[in-house]
Amino acid sequence: QVQLVESGGGVVQPGRSLRLSCAASGFTFSRHGMHWVRQAPGKGLEWVAFISYGGFDKDYADSVKGRFNISRDNSKNMLYLQVTSLRAEDTAVYYCVEGTISGRFDNWGQGTLVTVSS
Amino acid sequence: QSGLTQPASVSGSPGQSITISCSGTSSDVGGYDYVCWYQQHPGKAPKLMVYDVSNRPSGVSNRFSGSKSGNTASLTISGLQAEDEADYYCSSYTGSTTLVVFGGGTKLTVL
Numbered sequence: 360q361v362q363l364v365e366s367g368g369g370v371v372q373p374g375r376s377l378r379l380s381c382a383a384s385g386f387t388f389s390r391h392g393m394h395w396v397r398q399a400p401g402k403g404l405e406w407v408a409f410i411s412y413g414g415f416d417k418d419y420a421d422s423v424k425g426r427f428n429i430s431r432d433n434s435k436n437m438l439y440l441q442v443t444s445l446r447a448e449d450t451a452v453y454y455c456v457e458g459t460i461s462g463r464f465d466n467w468g469q470g471t472l473v474t475v476s477s
Numbered sequence: 478q479s480g481l482t483q484p485a486s487v488s489g490s491p492g493q494s495i496t497i498s499c500s501g502t503s504s505d506v507g508g509y510d511y512v513c514w515y516q517q518h519p520g521k522a523p524k525l526m527v528y529d530v531s532n533r534p535s536g537v538s539n540r541f542s543g544s545k546s547g548n549t550a551s552l553t554i555s556g557l558q559a560e561d562e563a564d565y566y567c568s569s570y571t572g573s574t575t576l577v578v579f580g581g582g583t584k585l586t587v588l
Contacts (some may be wrong), residue, residue: 394577403480404515404523404566406577418576454522461511462570462577465534467522 361385361466363455368471371445379471381438381455386466389413394458395440397451398470407443407453408440409460416460423449445475479513480579481506481567488586494555497583499567500548505578507548514543514552517582518563526565527552554585562587 367379379395395407400433408429409418428441438455452470459465482500489495499506499514506512512530515523518537527543530550540555550569554561567580 389538403578403582404568406575406579409576418574420575424574444568460576461529462568463511463513463525463528464515464523464568465525467524469522 363457363466363468365453365455365468365471368370368473370451370474370476371419372477373445373447373475375445376441376443377445379440379442379453379455379473379475381440381468383436383438383455383458384456386457387434388431391457392460393429393431393438394456394464395427395429395438396454396456396464397449398449398454399448402451405451407463410438445473447475449473450475456466480578481569483495483567483580485581485584486584486586488588489557490588491557491559493557494553495557495585497552497554497565497567497585499550499580501508501550501554501569501578502548502575505569505571506545506550509570509572510545512543512545512550513568514541514564515568516561516563517566523566528543533547557588561585 364382381470410429426444454470455468456464459468514527515521531543
């Protein structure tokens with residue numbers, strides 16, 4: 360079955376950087392678009408970024424554009440999110456999600472918590 | 478791109494039906510048949526319940542149904558069960574660089 364396992368979260372100071380990773384298994388990773396979706400503590404869901412199956416097309420939420428970079432390594436079945444210039448409002452659980460460009464999010468990881476605090 | 482509007486909470490008794498609304502604009506809900514609904518239990522990842530307005534993924538109960546009229550989408554849950562108590566989120570494709578917008582979420586309480 361599909362498995363998405365995130366890692367790389369933690370406590371980080373404002374302005375610093377972090378790289379989130381997602382290990383995918385149970386499906387042909389290289390044929391599927393992937394997203395990151397986040398959820399601040401006690402709040403709703405926010406779409407963050409999308410990457411096409413080949414990695415050539417990327418889209419970002421306005422709130423993270425210029426600070427976050429989504430990438431993938433199809434040879435390793437890995438998805439990444441490089442997050443830079445972190446702000447307190449970036450504090451959230453970050454979910455790795457397999458889904459279509461139209462926003463159908465079929466499979467979710469368990470999430471990794473990023474806490475931005477001094 | 479603003480988020481979609483959902484009621485903060487709804488409630489119903491076991492066996493009853495409830496409907497959760499999701500209001501957007503012609504740039505999202507009204508412009509595309511790409512509305513989805515997700516169920517999230519506390520401490521868990523969201524689960525896709527309805528996609529493309531009214532389609533159910535394999536394994537999702539037919540008690541869950543979706544529809545859309547103009548800029549408003551709806552999720553109806555019939556024959557309410559205790560395990561349906563959860564948060565529900567709608568989402569829509571936007572066709573802009575912010576690909577997807579979510580609603581603020583609706584907490585369903587089964588009385």
